[in-house]
Amino acid sequence: MKPDLKLTLVSLATGVLGFATTVVSAQDPLPSWNDGPAKQAILEFVKATTTQGGPQFVSPEERIATFDQDGTLWVEHPMYTQVMYCLEKVPALVKAKPELANVAPFNTVLELLHGDRAAMEKLTLPDIEKIAIATLTGMSVETFQAEVKQWLAEAKHPRWKKPYTELTYLPMHEVLKYLRANGYKTYIVTGGGQDFVREYAEETYGIPPEDIVGTAGETKYGYDKSGKPFLTKEPKLILNDNYAGKPEGIHLMIGRQPYAAFGNSTGDRQMLEYTKAGGGARLAMIVLHDDATREYAYGPAEGLPDTKVGTFTRALYDEAKKNGWTVISMKKDWKQIFAFEK
Amino acid sequence: MKPDLKLTLVSLATGVLGFATTVVSAQDPLPSWNDGPAKQAILEFVKATTTQGGPQFVSPEERIATFDQDGTLWVEHPMYTQVMYCLEKVPALVKAKPELANVAPFNTVLELLHGDRAAMEKLTLPDIEKIAIATLTGMSVETFQAEVKQWLAEAKHPRWKKPYTELTYLPMHEVLKYLRANGYKTYIVTGGGQDFVREYAEETYGIPPEDIVGTAGETKYGYDKSGKPFLTKEPKLILNDNYAGKPEGIHLMIGRQPYAAFGNSTGDRQMLEYTKAGGGARLAMIVLHDDATREYAYGPAEGLPDTKVGTFTRALYDEAKKNGWTVISMKKDWKQIFAFEK
Numbered sequence: 001m002k003p004d005l006k007l008t009l010v011s012l013a014t015g016v017l018g019f020a021t022t023v024v025s026a027q028d029p030l031p032s033w034n035d036g037p038a039k040q041a042i043l044e045f046v047k048a049t050t051t052q053g054g055p056q057f058v059s060p061e062e063r064i065a066t067f068d069q070d071g072t073l074w075v076e077h078p079m080y081t082q083v084m085y086c087l088e089k090v091p092a093l094v095k096a097k098p099e100l101a102n103v104a105p106f107n108t109v110l111e112l113l114h115g116d117r118a119a120m121e122k123l124t125l126p127d128i129e130k131i132a133i134a135t136l137t138g139m140s141v142e143t144f145q146a147e148v149k150q151w152l153a154e155a156k157h158p159r160w161k162k163p164y165t166e167l168t169y170l171p172m173h174e175v176l177k178y179l180r181a182n183g184y185k186t187y188i189v190t191g192g193g194q195d196f197v198r199e200y201a202e203e204t205y206g207i208p209p210e211d212i213v214g215t216a217g218e219t220k221y222g223y224d225k226s227g228k229p230f231l232t233k234e235p236k237l238i239l240n241d242n243y244a245g246k247p248e249g250i251h252l253m254i255g256r257q258p259y260a261a262f263g264n265s266t267g268d269r270q271m272l273e274y275t276k277a278g279g280g281a282r283l284a285m286i287v288l289h290d291d292a293t294r295e296y297a298y299g300p301a302e303g304l305p306d307t308k309v310g311t312f313t314r315a316l317y318d319e320a321k322k323n324g325w326t327v328i329s330m331k332k333d334w335k336q337i338f339a340f341e342k
Numbered sequence: 343m344k345p346d347l348k349l350t351l352v353s354l355a356t357g358v359l360g361f362a363t364t365v366v367s368a369q370d371p372l373p374s375w376n377d378g379p380a381k382q383a384i385l386e387f388v389k390a391t392t393t394q395g396g397p398q399f400v401s402p403e404e405r406i407a408t409f410d411q412d413g414t415l416w417v418e419h420p421m422y423t424q425v426m427y428c429l430e431k432v433p434a435l436v437k438a439k440p441e442l443a444n445v446a447p448f449n450t451v452l453e454l455l456h457g458d459r460a461a462m463e464k465l466t467l468p469d470i471e472k473i474a475i476a477t478l479t480g481m482s483v484e485t486f487q488a489e490v491k492q493w494l495a496e497a498k499h500p501r502w503k504k505p506y507t508e509l510t511y512l513p514m515h516e517v518l519k520y521l522r523a524n525g526y527k528t529y530i531v532t533g534g535g536q537d538f539v540r541e542y543a544e545e546t547y548g549i550p551p552e553d554i555v556g557t558a559g560e561t562k563y564g565y566d567k568s569g570k571p572f573l574t575k576e577p578k579l580i581l582n583d584n585y586a587g588k589p590e591g592i593h594l595m596i597g598r599q600p601y602a603a604f605g606n607s608t609g610d611r612q613m614l615e616y617t618k619a620g621g622g623a624r625l626a627m628i629v630l631h632d633d634a635t636r637e638y639a640y641g642p643a644e645g646l647p648d649t650k651v652g653t654f655t656r657a658l659y660d661e662a663k664k665n666g667w668t669v670i671s672m673k674k675d676w677k678q679i680f681a682f683e684k
Binding site for chain 2: 220
């Protein structure tokens with residue numbers, strides 16, 4: 001509080017009213033949010049759970065907040081970033097194993113990457129799984145980490161032509177920082193790959209590897225020729241961190257019920273339910289992508305276009321209203337979406 | 343540094359030499375350790391990895407230290423505490439399911455608890471697994487947590503007649519605190535059950551639930567009659583956090599290679615190897631139980647009696663010497679073992 005007080009005194013002393021105004025707006029922890037029920041819900045939750053002696057006070061060690069990533073912290077359309085990673089790794093895979101060049105689904109991906117967008121329609125979910133196993137497993141943890149880092153440095157989102165890590169939502173960055181400033185530990189709980197997200201989450205969101213809960217496969221301990229131990233990524237799933245897998249993953253990796261949870265799709269439903277089921281003040285928020293101009297519009301809730309990527313159904317919308325979850329309208333609640341916008 | 347300086351000035355001003363001596367010993371972060379190579383290794387490791395600008399400096403976010411629990415942080419003889427929990431839960435289990443009273447291995451456990459110590463010999467590893475599944479799974483997470491808390495409050499160790507949570511090693515408490523004071527995150531990485539250890543680790547060791555890596559089973563998300571969600575503990579293993587499972591578990595739950603690791607048996611071998619395999623200064627320490635008078639003596643390393651509970655083989659001892667792990671001799675290195683001793 002001291003720096004603010006000092007600034008206020010300086011502004012009073014010099015009589016510069018404009019300066020005092022700057023001080024006031026610098027105190028708003030959520031400047032990219034428009035005033036409204038969503039912003040209000042966040043501010044009230046933090047106040048209630050951090051007011052010492054208050055009826056809803058939460059002790060600091062219990063302050064856990066969980067965030068879905070795709071569609072909640074960053075853009076997930078037209079396709080999840082990690083699926084883009086898997087597709088774009090296929091040429092290198094085919095170079096290493098030329099026998100795959102004429103084998104489905106790898107040949108379909110090569111057509112797709114050569115500009116045949118209709119090829120995307122041919123890819124089924126089992127195809128994507130096959131591509132994921134081929135590009136995410138069978139190498140050492142270190143090799144995978146290096147490949148992800150390199151891809152992230154080079155890859156660009158097709159619409160904004162910017163690195164994917166710049167396509168994160170400024171209002172959610174503010175929420176992460178605001179919660180942490182109030183003693184909350186912020187976790188990512190994502191359907192995406194835990195090892196994938198760990199490669200950039202610390203730099204991008206300020207969330208360290210140990211606070212990433214995600215879809216995870218087994219690793220296998222072994223030794224190289226010199227006897228040095230290393231871990232190999234295996235094609236066997238330990239945790240599918242979607243739907244019921246989210247609360248199950250939260251218990252496995254964190255072991256506490258969150259006080260706040262943020263999501264945007266049917267994959268987040270059980271995490272939001274689980275969070276709200278705890279006693280005291282609990283915050284459950286769900287992002288509705290209703291801004292086709294600045295980002296994307298999809299539901300099918302609220303009559304928005306249907307999608308297979310980040311589906312927000314009408315039933316989910318009804319459950320949100322019934323259970324006291326707060327729907328965040330991207331269009332109405334977010335003053336600014338990306339940090340790079342002016 | 344300020345309080346120490348103040349005390350030093352006071353002692354100089356008053357000329358009380360004895361007081362100054364107290365100040366010096368209060369500065370020793372490891373007062374329960376005798377001077378020797380083990381204590382020295384800890385002090386040198388912390389100095390090397392926290393000296394800014396030094397060649398082995400480790401940035402604070404990378405400072406991860408992992409501790410085995412049974413035999414490393416607390417007593418594991420004559421039997422692992424969690425196995426005692428499982429055995430002592432059998433009467434309540436049989437009361438709820440009377441048909442088990444005459445079925446092996448439950449009848450054997452009842453004989454054992456009624457004082458027939460020879461019955462212990464009849465219990466095989468598959469028996470113990472059967473008892474573990476019956477007493478650790480099939481109930482909600484909340485029910486299990488309440489049962490563990492109640493047992494811990496009542497159960498006593500057969501030798502010291504004290505609660506198990508008092509049978510923790512004072513020298514290791516000092517290491518935990520010393521590492522944390524130097525920016526290290528301290529994790530338990532245990533072959534014991536993750537959910538079991540989580541129930542007391544925060545109070546006992548200052549290690550919160552989210553920093554416990556242990557043997558873990560699946561949970562299953564569901565709803566009670568009122569529609570409230572809860573998790574049920576399932577009899578399906580996700581992680582066997584022993585041997586190679588320790589580095590695999592560290593990768594799954596933490597995602598960083600530790601800079602320091604502490605163990606005491608063959609189950610810790612791969613964790614210690616994995617830790618030492620990283621670059622820069624890495625600390626690997628292994629406790630040798632060679633003090634039959636104050637605690638227990640078992641190996642079979644160094645000609646100590648053989649055991650199935652916390653085996654420290656001759657091969658492990660050789661690997662420790664070869665790879666630069668530091669062996670902690672309980673007898674020589676620990677001035678005091680338990681906090682309750684004078």
